Amino acid sequence: MLLKDYLREAIKESGFSEVDIQKTPTGTRVGLHVTRPGIVIGRKGSGIRDLTKVLEKDFALKNPQISVIEIPRPELEPSVMCNRMSQHLARGTAFRRAVMWTLQTIMEAGAMGVQITISGKLRGERSSFEKHSKGVLPRAGYQAGVIVSEDIAHVETKMGLIGVRIRIAKKEKYIPEFELKGRKAAPKVVAVSVEEKEITEVEILDESQIDPTKPRTESEVIEIEEKLIEKVETFEDVEEELK
Template identity: 65%
Template sequence: MSAVKNVIKDNYNMMLLKDYLRVAIKDAGFSHAEISKTPMGTRVALHVTRPGIVIGRKGSGIRELTDKLATDFKLKNPQISVVEIAKPELSPSVMCNRMASHLERGTAFRRATMWTLKQIMDNGAMGVQITISGKLRGDRSAFEKHSAGILPRAGHHAEVIVDEDIAHVKTAMGLIGIRIRIAINEKFVPEFELKTQKPKKAKQIKDKDTGKMRDETEVERKARTESEQIAIEEEKMKELETLEEEEAKLL
């Protein structure tokens, strides 16, 4: 087999692996996986919002996942490490998955979009753009773009500052695609700096699952899995007014 075919085969297998992880550890808030081959085996770094769910009780989750990667995906001696995401709301992958879950539960697409936009900006993003396309209202496909803050569109700044991801979700109307682009404030270039008030530091608490210190937030304090967090967000989302509701009040 030629070198080109080997590269194509490896990339295809990595795509299948990431698709599997996105579903298998969905409740852990899977963002992305970093896979690298070494002489000793294959290193797999899983970036998630809740490491305790992946690790499992006494490491049972890690062992099951290791066996799965070795047997089904033919990874040689997989060595899995779990990395906790400090700010899930600034991860495009996590927010795409959460927004897709809201749409699966029947939330109106515009309400889910505005809620996701608000969550990202409230957690210190420099800018965000959400594009949603597909069967939004009827038989014909359509798309909408919603943005806030400062978001470089092209050039070196866009490559350095902006992270993005895409997710797809099947609804009763049809297939809907979600694309989220987030400009990370920590990576800012001086000319793009936003002069805003610094957010108050959250209280540091010890995570019961991992034993590490993390920021205490209302959502994280109540929700132990991504499913629970999505359910909590749906209750709060009902208080969010969409453009249609604001227009109806003016009439």
């Protein structure tokens, strides 16, 4: 838990999702699931070297061997979307606009269903909560454990602490009761492994090889989304039009 909290802040710009730890006779295998592996690796593996020292010294992991795993569709990862939504709230975006935008983004990415719960001091001194759902989302039983994944994030605002919980049902993890016609095969996850002996061979692309139209960090993604969120229509906007 402490390691995951540290990585959320240390490699936030890479779109960190989760970490897998496996103990082996020769050391500890640490798998980092991120949306942008290049940021974690760093130029000539400098990021991996620094992170390895921290894991070995501060978290007492024996001979950590870090592998960076790219997430093919970050919009279907609850942890990534929780982090993005919490950053929108921290920047002052209206919580309902942020919720509607996140719902729309997740469903357009190909989710079967999604539920977003936001709680805390949303509009006044008293704490409250709201739940927003879209699509098909099993909520209990064996089906929910197989299909649904979730994550929780907390963000400090001027009003107080706000909690965000996102639950996503993925089509790829269907069971017979929820089988979908025309289902496509799930994309394979590409792993980029960087060990001590391979670090000298890893380099980041030159600036000329990077597409300037695509965001390179999570902060750039948030800045682009902020302009689009302003166009999202909420229940309050519809109510004003009816008046």
